[in-house]
Amino acid sequence: MTGLRVGIIGYGYWGPNLTRNFFEIPSSDLIAIADLNEERLKQALLKYPQIHAKRDYQELFELDLDAVVIATPPATHYSIAKDCLEHNLNVLIEKPLTLKSEHAETLIKLADEKDLTLMVGHTFEYNSAVHALKGYIDSGELGQVYYLDAARLNLGLFQRDSNVLWDLAPHDISILLHLLGKPPISVSAQGSPCVIDGIHDVVYMNLEFPDNISAHIHVSWLDPCKVRRITVVGSKKMAIYNDIENDSKIKIYDKGVDVPAYTNGFGEFQCNYHSGDITIPNIHFTEPLRQECQHFLDSIVNHTEPRSSGRAGLEVVKVLEAAQHSLMNGQTKEIIQW
Numbered sequence: 001m002t003g004l005r006v007g008i009i010g011y012g013y014w015g016p017n018l019t020r021n022f023f024e025i026p027s028s029d030l031i032a033i034a035d036l037n038e039e040r041l042k043q044a045l046l047k048y049p050q051i052h053a054k055r056d057y058q059e060l061f062e063l064d065l066d067a068v069v070i071a072t073p074p075a076t077h078y079s080i081a082k083d084c085l086e087h088n089l090n091v092l093i094e095k096p097l098t099l100k101s102e103h104a105e106t107l108i109k110l111a112d113e114k115d116l117t118l119m120v121g122h123t124f125e126y127n128s129a130v131h132a133l134k135g136y137i138d139s140g141e142l143g144q145v146y147y148l149d150a151a152r153l154n155l156g157l158f159q160r161d162s163n164v165l166w167d168l169a170p171h172d173i174s175i176l177l178h179l180l181g182k183p184p185i186s187v188s189a190q191g192s193p194c195v196i197d198g199i200h201d202v203v204y205m206n207l208e209f210p211d212n213i214s215a216h217i218h219v220s221w222l223d224p225c226k227v228r229r230i231t232v233v234g235s236k237k238m239a240i241y242n243d244i245e246n247d248s249k250i251k252i253y254d255k256g257v258d259v260p261a262y263t264n265g266f267g268e269f270q271c272n273y274h275s276g277d278i279t280i281p282n283i284h285f286t287e288p289l290r291q292e293c294q295h296f297l298d299s300i301v302n303h304t305e306p307r308s309s310g311r312a313g314l315e316v317v318k319v320l321e322a323a324q325h326s327l328m329n330g331q332t333k334e335i336i337q338w
């Protein structure tokens with residue numbers, strides 16, 4: 001027992017993945033799991049008989065923990081995280097950080113005041129394919145980025161207390177912010193509540209970034225195919241990140257078009273298309289969630305700001321809030337105040 005003492009709050013669908021990582025990582029000691037549901041606690045005890053299993057997460061405050069990981073439904077994130085920070089615990093919260101930007105700001109302030117680590121589970125920021133894609137953008141290999149297109153589609157999983165925007169788009173927004181290294185200027189969104197009244201299960205977002213870069217995000221719980229794809233179109237090359245693929249998550253297409261100098265005659269107007277090689281880089285892939293969990297522990301020990309810090313979580317919540325406003329108000333264009 002040499003690692004940081006970690007407790008998990010929420011052992012539903014995603015909590016077990018976090019638990020497994022904190023159990024396996026040598027620099028953490030998995031001490032406790034809290035879940036309101038007795039059945040979930042029984043499941044946890046079958047796998048980890050040595051842990052303290054509690055229904056009330058507040059009982060974790062008596063176990064001399066260093067950190068907690070919150071994997072409960074989004075509506076509970078703020079109150080549980082605030083309570084944990086007030087009890088001097090470092091906190092990793094699953095996405096989205098909170099449902100309101102003012103709540104995210106309160107958590108950031110509290111963590112700063114108490115010198116605690118606050119991190120949000122933007123898992124894709126720990127994904128080697130996303131890093132590789134960022135490398136292609138930053139090195140200029142794709143040329144000037146024109147636009148990005150993200151699609152995250154599947155049949156389900158429908159959530160009880162959030163729509164598809166708040167459930168799936170945090171991933172794509174955090175990826176786009178990470179890839180471009182800057183937040184968007186504006187967002188608009190449209191969508192439909194097809195299956196359950198008032199709960200949008202398909203949403204299309206348009207984002208405008210500085211330097212005339214546009215981005216489009218399509219998220220859906222109502223699609224026949226599982227799609228996890230991001231396309232980046234640049235002036236020199238184009239790239240596709242397909243998270244479903246095993247060995248070819250990134251493909252770089254040497255494709256593009258050059259427009260001729262201005263002419264008056266329509267007949268002389270000929271675009272010059274080029275279509276060269278398709279390159280598949282070899283990416284050393286390790287489980288992103290393992291990287292994320294390790295990064296949380298390292299940030300606490302080294303006293304460094306995590307990559308997906310509370311501030312990064314706040315940026316994503318601000319985009320979601322603006323998109324939700326647009327969704328409810330006829331696809332208005334919302335300028336985001338940073």
Ligand SMILES: NC(=O)c1ccc[n+]([C@@H]2O[C@H](COP(=O)([O-])OP(=O)(O)OC[C@H]3O[C@@H](n4cnc5c(N)ncnc54)[C@H](O)[C@@H]3O)[C@@H](O)[C@H]2O)c1
Pocket residue numbers: 009010011012013014015034035036037040055056057070071072073074076080094095096121122123167
């Ligand atoms: N990073 C990812 O890829 C990823 C994937 C899935 C879910 N998530 C996130 O993980 C979080 C949990 O999602 P899920 O799908 O596991 O939800 P879930 O409903 O399956 O599980 C939530 C669990 O929290 C428990 N719970 C609720 N309130 C509690 C409380 N006050 N104290 C203790 N336990 C409580 C519930 O009993 C349940 O077992 C969400 O924020 C979701 O967005 C992230």
